[in-house]
Amino acid sequence: MTNALSVRALTKKFGDKTAVDALDLDIRAGELYALLGPNGAGKTTTLRMVTGLLKPDSGSIEVFGANVITDPTAAKAMLAWLPDEPALYDKLTAWEYLEFIAGLWGVDAKTAAPRAEELLKLLGLWDNRDERTEGFSRGMKQKTALAGALIHDPKLLMLDEPLTGLDAAVARQVKDLLQQRARSGGSVILTTHILDVAERVADRIGIIQHGKLLAEGTLAELRGRAGGDNATLEDVYLQLVGATQAGAN
């Protein structure tokens, strides 16, 4: 079966600093994968390269078999990217924003309109659909951006810190939606600093530091590596990250 995402020996340097260092990563279809790591570990850089926003120095990236570097259009058509700061047009309404995204991804209007209605209703934005997003709260903006990411029904959804700044109710809504998406066969990658979220929703977890994958597996597998069935993800994470930091020092 084709992987949703295959990353091989991916490297990106910014001057002397190596942000991503010969990274190998495989995300299976229908999987919810959480990529964890401290600030500056290379999580966002990796996802930005997958999305085609950054050009890798070396390595390869394939999304459902489409090479992101040689055939970016085909790969992008299957992708959706939700950055940590939702990028909306404040003078457009939520409905117009979805219309715009649908148009960019080449979704037929007859398909896009009912899909937009469904998403806006699901995310509790239906009554606000004709309001300009400039008046939206942080949570509403995040939900609008999420609806935008889902309007073209991407095969691989990538989210960078999707729960930052959201209140508990909205965060719960987003988590449910992501799990639902994975259950229905969609692939999801998310980066987060909230370990509890990764522990609860992710099928597999990857821990990255200094641009390298330190460990990867299900929560049980990671616990096994940490040497205790009762260990929390936080214990595992701190053990792994702490060990390399101590080694680096």
Next chain:
Amino acid sequence: MFGPGGVLFLLRHEMLLIWRNFRATGKGRHVRRIIFYSLMIALLGFGGYWVARLLSEVTPEPTPLMLGAVGAAFVILFSLMLSQALMLITESLYQRGDLDLLLSSPVPLWRVLIVRMSAIAINVGLLYLILTGAVFVWLPYFGGWAWMSFAPSVLLLTLFATAAGLVLARVMFATIGPRNTRTIAQILASLVGAAFFIATQIPRLTEDETRAQAMRELFERAVPILGDASSPISLPARAAFGIGVDFWIWALVSLAAFILAVWWYASNFAADAAAISGVGGRKRRVARAAQKMQSGVRQTLVRKEWRLLRRDPLLLSQILLPLLYFIPLFAVFGSRFGDQGFDRISAAGFASAFVLMLTSFAASLAWLTVSAEDAPDLIASAPVSRDEIDNAKALAAAVPSVALLLPPAIGAAIFVTPAAGFWMVIGGAAAIISTCLIAIWHQTPGSRKQFRRRTRGSLMLNFGRSFVALGWIGATGLAVSGWAIFAILPALVSLGLLLALHESRPPVAERGAAL
């Protein structure tokens, strides 16, 4: 005053921010910048030297005529300063920056505001400070003591203009509310700034004799008012001439006006600031007939750009206001056409002027639609090629420009000759296409909010752009006047420059998406 939270402490902070902003606007290597500033200082110093030398040989005579002339210059300066101050005052409220931080600190409100407004006054007066300062430093060397109060008088005018700007902004807040103030203030500031230019052009609408007569009458009326040594209106001019205590009275008046204006402004500031912070929160609904959507990448992008433009009156006014400068020009042609109809030469002049205006309009619009993007990552992550996106965005600028071109071109075809209309369309279209292509090749990416602050590329690029436009303007004029064969030369110059601008474009990766 000097300690943390004191006036000078805050003023230093403001000056640091102004300096950093100033430095951030200038691109280029450190050495190149040093050479540029050294040349500017040398040039100013040289100019100042000669002006100071010439002035020192003349004793300032505050005759009614001289007072009137200086008074008129002060009126013009005041209008320009007021325009800039009004713009900066309203912007300082809407683009809060560190204002919330300062207001949440235990520093008294009046102190924060007096420093911020002083910084605005300094910002407004900086250019005049540099220009008059270049002369001022040489005056003692040549013994031109009698002219020494001229520069300080101009700088005091800055304080007075800032005070007037504060009063005007406060009145606008009270009468039309915070939501409209920003847009209206912007338009008003531009109108005030343009007023002098437009006013000087109005006499051109009349015949030479009538114009000369009108100017004489205007002068005869203005001199007794501005040059009346007993009138308070001539106070700044008298201060500039260093008459007795007039300079000190002018200093007191402008300083008092500034302090009183800040005090009045501060007394309502909390309410105004609260009203502004609520501006973005109002729910603005857009009426829509049915739950329909439209497909197609190009249509989607064009519609998005038009929607964003239409819903941002501030930006729209910034694009449209430069067109005001062309009104007197077209009024001249209009009056001539009304009197005797258009001959080919008049038509050529009109066509050239129109292509000039069209280029200015298209350049602003193309720059905005192509470069200004609030969600660049979203666009770059879409499965659409960079070229498709750029072309669609340029199209969003080209269509309104063509719509502006067609009516006068049809008019020229009907009232002059069909060939005149044809050449006007060709010249106008070439200018629009060139402008859009340059906007694509030399993008300056940024958000729409940064529109006003962003420069449109390097000096060389601006020169190139201007000369491409001039080529098309010349070619259109020549072709419309019946010398189409001679139009080939300026057209070729434009094409050559366009080619050079194409070759000097930055790589695609620097203009947007990596892949």
